[in-house]
Amino acid sequence: MAGDYIEMKFEAPNKITLSEDGISFAHELETLFSLMWHEVREIVAYKEDCFGVDSICIGFRISDSDNYLRVFEETEGYEEMLAELERRFPDIRKNWFNEVAFPAFVPNWTTIWGTSFSK
Numbered sequence: 001m002a003g004d005y006i007e008m009k010f011e012a013p014n015k016i017t018l019s020e021d022g023i024s025f026a027h028e029l030e031t032l033f034s035l036m037w038h039e040v041r042e043i044v045a046y047k048e049d050c051f052g053v054d055s056i057c058i059g060f061r062i063s064d065s066d067n068y069l070r071v072f073e074e075t076e077g078y079e080e081m082l083a084e085l086e087r088r089f090p091d092i093r094k095n096w097f098n099e100v101a102f103p104a105f106v107p108n109w110t111t112i113w114g115t116s117f118s119k
Contacts, residue, residue, distance in 0.1 A: 016077030018084050023060075025071055033069055035062050037088055042114035044068060045100045046107045054104055056097075058082075066117045089113045 013025035013032050022036040042061040047054040058081070059068030071078065085092055092113040100108045 013071055013075055016071060016075055016081045018077070018080060023081065023084075025069070025075075035060055035069060040089075040114065042068075042117060043085065043089065043092065043112050044109060045096050045112050046109040047100060047105075048072075048107070049105050054101075056100055058085075061114070061117060085113070 013027055015026045017024045017026065022034060022039070024034040025032050039062040040060055041063070044059040044061070045056060046059065047056055056073040057070045058073075058078075059070040061068050071081070086094075093110075096110055096112045099110050102108075
């Protein structure tokens with residue numbers, strides 16, 4: 001994989017909440033992490049092999065490291081988040097989905113907005 005994601009010591013987010021300032025990711029009633037729109041340096045899309053099916057993920061890089069805050073397509077609020085990303089980042093890649101989705105069981109790490117991390 002082209003980048004690493006932050007290993008979470010808690011459950012994966014199951015709800016996305018959008019605001020004028022940014023995004024919050026929660027599991028049940030606990031906020032796991034938040035980011036401000038102005039902090040985003042890169043947005044990536046890729047797939048994770050979930051033993052028989054793939055899950056498309058969106059990752060946010062907010063620092064000068066190759067750590068990404070990630071959210072899965074099954075997360076509540078995912079579609080609304082994608083629409084908000086297009087509004088907030090007008091030059092986000094529009095046709096990234098097919099590049100990431102196919103072929104199956106390949107990560108297909110793709111920067112959809114911002115500058116790719118380079119070591």
